[in-house]
Amino acid sequence: MAAIDGLPPLREVIATHGLSAKKSLGQNFLLDLNLTAKIARQAGDLSQCDVLEIGPGPGGLTRGLLAEGARRVLAVEKDARCLPALAEVAAAYPGRLEVINADALTLNPLEHLTPPIRIVANLPYNVGTELLVRWLTPPQWPPVWQSLTLMFQKEVAERITAQPGGKAYGRLAILAQWRSDAKIVMSLPPEAFTPPPKIHSSVVHLVARPEPLFPADPAVLSRVVAAAFNQRRKMLRASLKGVAPDIEDRLRTAGIAPTERAEQLSIEEFCALARAVAEG
Numbered sequence: 001m002a003a004i005d006g007l008p009p010l011r012e013v014i015a016t017h018g019l020s021a022k023k024s025l026g027q028n029f030l031l032d033l034n035l036t037a038k039i040a041r042q043a044g045d046l047s048q049c050d051v052l053e054i055g056p057g058p059g060g061l062t063r064g065l066l067a068e069g070a071r072r073v074l075a076v077e078k079d080a081r082c083l084p085a086l087a088e089v090a091a092a093y094p095g096r097l098e099v100i101n102a103d104a105l106t107l108n109p110l111e112h113l114t115p116p117i118r119i120v121a122n123l124p125y126n127v128g129t130e131l132l133v134r135w136l137t138p139p140q141w142p143p144v145w146q147s148l149t150l151m152f153q154k155e156v157a158e159r160i161t162a163q164p165g166g167k168a169y170g171r172l173a174i175l176a177q178w179r180s181d182a183k184i185v186m187s188l189p190p191e192a193f194t195p196p197p198k199i200h201s202s203v204v205h206l207v208a209r210p211e212p213l214f215p216a217d218p219a220v221l222s223r224v225v226a227a228a229f230n231q232r233r234k235m236l237r238a239s240l241k242g243v244a245p246d247i248e249d250r251l252r253t254a255g256i257a258p259t260e261r262a263e264q265l266s267i268e269e270f271c272a273l274a275r276a277v278a279e280g
């Protein structure tokens with residue numbers, strides 16, 4: 001049976017174009033167009049936006065984004081085998097889909113888009129984490145993108161959205177939440193994918209804050225947070241010794257007890273500490 005967009009069902013697309021999933025490219029495809037449309041809706045109203053999709057594969061999420069009304073989609077796919085299938089999607093949505101055959105880790109596709117820009121992707125989780133960190137650390141803030149809607153391994157999604165006090169709280173939570181509002185908006189079991197991965201997945205929606213939550217120099221904050229969590233079980237006066245020789249004084253200036261541990265500190269406290277370190 002033809003799908004709502006007049007294109008063949010994804011199982012047929014995969015069979016026609018010989019798109020057997022490659023493990024090396026983290027290929028676990030979403031074949032249910034109702035599900036991909038639901039993921040696309042998590043990115044909000046796309047009718048006035050250019051959408052960057054990384055890793056379209058056979059085009060399930062791409063079709064969801066276009067059917068949900070995205071103004072334009074630029075899709076970057078590393079696997080050239082997917083291009084004929086994606087060309088069929090482009091033909092069904094004239095002028096709205098452009099596909100680039102490239103590695104998203106080496107190309108900066110944001111230059112090819114017109115703001116407002118939203119990013120949506122179902123990527124292999126290691127590539128997703130690396131791109132997330134890049135998107136959260138541009139030379140200027142606010143960034144060119146308004147929001148990121150990204151599929152992650154459930155544990156990674158929990159690290160992005162974690163609150164102080166737990167094991168999941170660390171560098172990723174602070175980086176993500178300092179500059180964006182980050183929420184888990186969907187959870188997917190392994191069976192949602194073909195082939196099913198071993199892990200559960202979650203979609204995280206991050207909306208860029210116009211300004212970071214609290215003032216801090218990004219490089220100093222990153223150095224302090226990295227040092228604190230590299231030895232997360234130690235008291236801060238020990239784990240941060242290398243950051244400044246008089247770190248105990250600086251912790252007190254920031255209103256933090258030197259005996260605290262990294263995972264107890266809020267983002268506000270980390271920013272106060274980064275300011276106290278930068279003042280020296």
Ligand code: SAM
Pocket residue numbers: 025026027028029030031054055056057058059060061062076077078079082102103104105121122123124127
């Ligand atoms: N979006 C499709 C879906 O939801 O069914 C495919 C998702 S699959 C998990 C990941 C996709 O990312 C694959 O199509 C894979 O070829 C592609 N990919 C993997 N690494 C990539 C990279 N570095 N740059 C661009 N695409 C990549």
